[in-house]
Amino acid sequence: MSTASVKLPNWINYGLMPLLNLAVAFVISGLVVWLIGEDPFEAVSLMLEGALGNGEGIGFTLYYATSFIFTGLSVAVAFHAGLFNIGSEGQAYVGGLGAALAALALDHYVPWYVTMPVAVAAAALFGAAWAFIPAWMQAKRGSHIVITTIMFNFIGAALMVYLLVNVLIVPGKMAPETRTFLEGGQLPKLDWLMALFGMKLGPAPFNVSFIIALVAAFLVWVLIWRTKLGYEMRTLGISPSAAIYAGVPYVRTVIIAMLISGGLAGMMALNPVMGASARLQVEFVGGAGFVGIAVSLMGRSHPVGIVLAAILFGMLYQGGNWVSFEMPNITRDMIVVIQGLVILFAGALEFMFRPAIVKIYTRLAGA
Amino acid sequence: MDGFDIFVSILGSTIRLSIPLIFTALAGLFSERAGVFDIGLEGKMLAAAFASACVAYLTGSALAGLGAGIVVSILLSLVHGFASITSRGNQIVSGVALNFVAAGLTIVLGQAWFGQGGRTPTLPTTARFQPITLPGADTLHDVPILGPFYANVISGHNLLTYLAFLAVPACAWVLYRTRFGLRLRAVGENPGAVDTAGISVTWLRYRAVIVAGFLCGFSGTYLAIAQSAAFIQNMSAGKGYIALAALIFAKWKPVPVLFACLLFGFLDAMANFMQGKAIPGIGEVPVQIFQALPYVLTCILLAGFIGVARPPKAGGVAYTKER
Numbered sequence: 039m040s041t042a043s044v045k046l047p048n049w050i051n052y053g054l055m056p057l058l059n060l061a062v063a064f065v066i067s068g069l070v071v072w073l074i075g076e077d078p079f080e081a082v083s084l085m086l087e088g089a090l091g092n093g094e095g096i097g098f099t100l101y102y103a104t105s106f107i108f109t110g111l112s113v114a115v116a117f118h119a120g121l122f123n124i125g126s127e128g129q130a131y132v133g134g135l136g137a138a139l140a141a142l143a144l145d146h147y148v149p150w151y152v153t154m155p156v157a158v159a160a161a162a163l164f165g166a167a168w169a170f171i172p173a174w175m176q177a178k179r180g181s182h183i184v185i186t187t188i189m190f191n192f193i194g195a196a197l198m199v200y201l202l203v204n205v206l207i208v209p210g211k212m213a214p215e216t217r218t219f220l221e222g223g224q225l226p227k228l229d230w231l232m233a234l235f236g237m238k239l240g241p242a243p244f245n246v247s248f249i250i251a252l253v254a255a256f257l258v259w260v261l262i263w264r265t266k267l268g269y270e271m272r273t274l275g276i277s278p279s280a281a282i283y284a285g286v287p288y289v290r291t292v293i294i295a296m297l298i299s300g301g302l303a304g305m306m307a308l309n310p311v312m313g314a315s316a317r318l319q320v321e322f323v324g325g326a327g328f329v330g331i332a333v334s335l336m337g338r339s340h341p342v343g344i345v346l347a348a349i350l351f352g353m354l355y356q357g358g359n360w361v362s363f364e365m366p367n368i369t370r371d372m373i374v375v376i377q378g379l380v381i382l383f384a385g386a387l388e389f390m391f392r393p394a395i396v397k398i399y400t401r402l403a404g405a
Numbered sequence: 406m407d408g409f410d411i412f413v414s415i416l417g418s419t420i421r422l423s424i425p426l427i428f429t430a431l432a433g434l435f436s437e438r439a440g441v442f443d444i445g446l447e448g449k450m451l452a453a454a455f456a457s458a459c460v461a462y463l464t465g466s467a468l469a470g471l472g473a474g475i476v477v478s479i480l481l482s483l484v485h486g487f488a489s490i491t492s493r494g495n496q497i498v499s500g501v502a503l504n505f506v507a508a509g510l511t512i513v514l515g516q517a518w519f520g521q522g523g524r525t526p527t528l529p530t531t532a533r534f535q536p537i538t539l540p541g542a543d544t545l546h547d548v549p550i551l552g553p554f555y556a557n558v559i560s561g562h563n564l565l566t567y568l569a570f571l572a573v574p575a576c577a578w579v580l581y582r583t584r585f586g587l588r589l590r591a592v593g594e595n596p597g598a599v600d601t602a603g604i605s606v607t608w609l610r611y612r613a614v615i616v617a618g619f620l621c622g623f624s625g626t627y628l629a630i631a632q633s634a635a636f637i638q639n640m641s642a643g644k645g646y647i648a649l650a651a652l653i654f655a656k657w658k659p660v661p662v663l664f665a666c667l668l669f670g671f672l673d674a675m676a677n678f679m680q681g682k683a684i685p686g687i688g689e690v691p692v693q694i695f696q697a698l699p700y701v702l703t704c705i706l707l708a709g710f711i712g713v714a715r716p717p718k719a720g721g722v723a724y725t726k727e728r
Binding site: 368 | 484493499512716
């Protein structure tokens with residue numbers, strides 16, 4: 039009997055299997071740590087201590103998580119429509135331009151809460167614009183979106199470096215970055231939120247964009263499961279031919295899905311650009327767009343799952359910094375390995391354990 | 406330097422920069438013509454570069470380094486094959502994952518083993534692939550035009566460079582003139598037909614990804630122990646993706662792959678050459694234009710403005726045998 043057609047309850051599909059895949063990824067990472075002569079259990083406890091040990095650690099964890107929520111949502115929205123957007127990295131990078139232009143234009147004149155909506159819109163607009171051409175090429179010309187979004191990551195990186203080095207740079211300065219935004223162009227930290235729990239944020243750049251990210255996650259849930267457009271996107275994702283037969287406009291749905299996806303990626307820029315460094319810098323995205331792929335796969339493309347997975351990856355990033363500080367033998371790049379393994383096991387090999395689980399489940403259910 | 410010398414020097418560096426692209430794009434060619442998308446070229450190249458540098462350092466032999474590069478690259482290919490052929494997972498996700506694993510692991514292991522910030526120790530010249538001076542290069546050197554051209558463009562490269570140029574006709578021959586090649590192309594277009602003929606789709610695709618790993622082993626080795634004298638972190642620097650672009654630009658055909666890689670290598674050489682120089686009448690051209698041009702050209706091609714790039718029909722789809 040084929041095991042592929044057996045229906046499993048949701049708690050196995052959305053709970054047990056992701057956890058099992060995650061566990062395998064961590065066991066292999068542990069083996070790598072052990073291989074280079076360090077104690078994996080000590081590394082884990084250091085990681086937890088660094089990520090959750092005090093207010094500052096939690097602040098950094100949530101700061102990283104904020105970026106990953108945006109990029110995770112970005113990947114997930116496209117994924118629901120059957121599109122694999124690898125371009126979140128580039129869309130976030132270009133989105134940073136929108137956020138920075140809004141901040142640079144307004145920070146002299148208005149307080150942050152006036153700048154914020156403009157910056158959110160500008161970041162989303164720029165990110166969406168960068169997703170538009172690959173979307174159009176996919177919808178109208180049939181060019182594979184994976185390839186075009188990869189290409190657009192590189193084109194975007196070249197464009198942004200050019201702009202920062204030649205246009206946006208402060209005259210007379212060496213560093214390719216914009217001037218520092220005044221307070222009107224910065225997103226304030228969430229010290230008060232941490233203080234509610236009796237913790238001190240310290241220098242951690244945990245800021246208002248976390249709340250924007252949670253709002254975005256809620257809106258994505260509404261979009262995907264409570265609107266006609268979301269229904270059309272999901273239909274398209276499950277079966278393009280059935281969707282077209284049922285009258286779903288293919289070109290329009292693909293382009294809108296990618297614009298939303300690019301917009302969410304662009305909004306990620308608010309967090310590092312306006313929330314942390316208060317200026318636009320080269321390579322500020324730092325791979326968060328790619329983490330979004332792992333986060334979306336782990337979170338099963340559901341906003342709740344994405345928020346949880348983003349916090350997990352935030353812990354990995356902040357905890358990883360701590361580990362590399364305490365154990366110089368383990369560099370920060372260990373996070374990249376873990377990230378790769380999570381993508382491998384939660385994404386590409388997600389069904390590896392399914393036949394075995396189905397066997398156990400049917401035996402237990404039958405008994 | 407007069408115009409001709411500049412021309413010869415740009416041509417020489419074009420060739421040097423094209424070699425890794427040629428091997429990698431040919432690797433992608435085998436995998437994708439068999440219906441297995443390979444985003445993981447970059448990671449395989451990087452892992453091979455690291456392995457070859459480590460083994461060449463430990464053994465002092467460039468050939469042992471090459472062997473290690475090939476083995477590690479094939480191992481990664483097999484993981485990709487297991488995920489995308491056996492487990493029927495998403496091929497793109499698997500490729501992305503392997504790129505991350507390779508990018509992280511090379512630095513983590515490099516730092517743990519050698520403690521030089523992810524670098525491997527610098528190799529002595531004996532442990533690297535040395536430039537080969539072809540016969541007559543010195544005697545012809547004084548002949549105008551032909552002499553410097555022969556000495557700098559044709560002669561004076563290392564073994565792997567010549568192998569890359571041989572690999573192109575060899576791949577074309579395998580793909581178009583052997584039974585394996587015919588079946589490989591068929592399995593990328595219509596695996597059902599291949600299966601009906603009693604040929605194993607799974608084994609055929611596994612062989613295709615193994616060939617891809619084999620060729621990526623050469624490109625990684627070239628980066629680490631022919632072009633450079635050590636592994637440097639993230640030294641593939643997106644070349645795997647440029648090779649992927651070249652493969653698409655060449656419409657998944659071996660001989661055009663050579664020219665696409667040479668074109669993209671030339672753009673790279675121009676980017677290096679033009680840095681800080683001004684073109685009369687236009688002024689200084691930003692380097693970023695040359696860096697972005699391969700991707701822009703590929704996108705224009707993909708949009709169908711320069712002919713049509715039609716990927717293998719069954720690409721990216723795992724084959725499920727009917728029961």
